Amino acid sequence: MRRARRRRCIGFHPSFFYFAPHGCIMGEEVLKLEELESIRLKDLLQLDQVRAAELMGISQPTFHRILTEAHRKIARALVEGKAIRIEGGHYVPVKGDRFDPVSRR
Numbered sequence: 001m002r003r004a005r006r007r008r009c010i011g012f013h014p015s016f017f018y019f020a021p022h023g024c025i026m027g028e029e030v031l032k033l034e035e036l037e038s039i040r041l042k043d044l045l046q047l048d049q050v051r052a053a054e055l056m057g058i059s060q061p062t063f064h065r066i067l068t069e070a071h072r073k074i075a076r077a078l079v080e081g082k083a084i085r086i087e088g089g090h091y092v093p094v095k096g097d098r099f100d101p102v103s104r105r
Helices: 033-044 049-056 060-080
Strands: 008-010 028-031 083-086 091-093
Touching: 008 033, 008 049, 028 060, 033 049, 033 060, 033 091, 049 060, 060 083
Parallel strands: 008 091, 028 083
Antiparallel strands: none
């Protein structure tokens, strides 16, 4: 029997949910909120994967899989001229000091 999926802790909720290339759009990629959060923690805030995984409440291998999938989707959208829609996922929003990656380093 498969284990229940843990909800990922998300400390950021975007005010935008759609990016599209100028001109002809050749489809779209759906980026889950936990994938966007993994990009934010690893690439924008430059946290190591272990720390980022702790903040999201998941294991480091799971974080790596989420991050790899996010990178793949973004690369496909850029190369193939697709729009990026941000929605969905399996997450729980976390706010306040409990999820401040800078102060908890």
